[in-house]
Amino acid sequence: xxxxxxxxxxxxxxxxxxxxxxxxxxxxxxxxxxxxxxxxxxxxxxxxxxxxxxxxxxxxxxxxxxxxxxxxxxxxxxxxxxxxxxxxxxxxxxxxxxxxxxxxxxxxxxxxxxxxxxxxxxxxxxxxxxxxxxxxxxxxxxxxxxxxxxxxxxxxxxxxxxxxxxxxxxxxxxxxxxxxxxxxxxxxxxxxxxxxxxxxxxxxxxxxxxxxxxxxxxxxxxxxxxxxxxxxxxxxxxxxxxx
Numbered sequence: 011x012x013x014x015x016x017x018x019x020x021x022x023x024x025x026x027x028x029x030x031x032x033x034x035x036x037x038x039x040x041x042x043x044x045x046x047x048x049x050x051x052x053x054x055x056x057x058x059x060x061x062x063x064x065x066x067x068x069x070x071x072x073x074x075x076x077x078x079x080x081x082x083x084x085x086x087x088x089x090x091x092x093x094x095x096x097x098x099x100x101x102x103x104x105x106x107x108x109x110x111x112x113x114x115x116x117x118x119x120x121x122x123x124x125x126x127x128x129x130x131x132x133x134x135x136x137x138x139x140x141x142x143x144x145x146x147x148x149x150x151x152x153x154x155x156x157x158x159x160x161x162x163x164x165x166x167x168x169x170x171x172x173x174x175x176x177x178x179x180x181x182x183x184x185x186x187x188x189x190x191x192x193x194x195x196x197x198x199x200x201x202x203x204x205x206x207x208x209x210x211x212x213x214x215x216x217x218x219x220x221x222x223x224x225x226x227x228x229x230x231x232x233x234x235x236x237x238x239x240x241x242x243x244x245x246x247x248x249x250x251x252x253x
Contacts, residue, residue, distance in 0.1 A: 106150025117167030
């Protein structure tokens with residue numbers, strides 16, 4: 011199933027506070043695209059607009075799937091998930107009093123995923139063996155790294171074609187961030203996923219990026235057509251690499 015996501019001219023915010031100002035990005039089938047920027051520049055707001063959590067006041071968000079153009083603006087999060095787009099939210103957002111396995115099963119709520127619940131559960135346990143060992147443990151009692159594994163695995167349980175990952179490095183040690191980005195890259199290849207990842211840790215994010223964008227004050231300041239273009243950008247060198 012071919013998927014392409016295009017956001018064009020997005021204006022969005024919270025009440026009277028405008029966060030995104032005419033922002034446009036595209037994510038092609040099978041790509042790993044990173045959205046780079048420090049806190050407060052609009053990365054998470056864009057992710058929420060795509061997922062139907064925040065409704066843009068202007069602009070379009072279109073999912074192009076097998077020749078069909080689907081307008082995502084105005085759709086509920088459930089409808090967006092039903093279209094094969096899954097979110098790994100910032101801060102993980104697990105159900106802390108439920109077990110690991112109960113959290114994962116909730117990820118398979120959409121009709122298209124229920125038939126594959128058993129096989130997808132087996133898959134995520136193969137990818138994250140620690141979760142299989144801790145399947146009966148409550149999610150809230152786990153470490154930050156283990157909770158991030160649950161959040162990623164829960165998203166995979168919805169049988170997505172496109173994965174949105176919002177700030178996976180938050181609250182994790184550098185070693186765990188490295189391991190999580192490596193796992194996301196591995197899953198992208200194993201499941202033939204299209205991935206859009208919002209992240210402020212450039213050195214880690216670039217490891218899974220085919221290309222990416224730099225967002226500043228709700229606008230795209232630079233589009234790198236490949237990882238090398240991002241690494242060579244003066245803004246990246248100044249703010250992320252200290253050059």
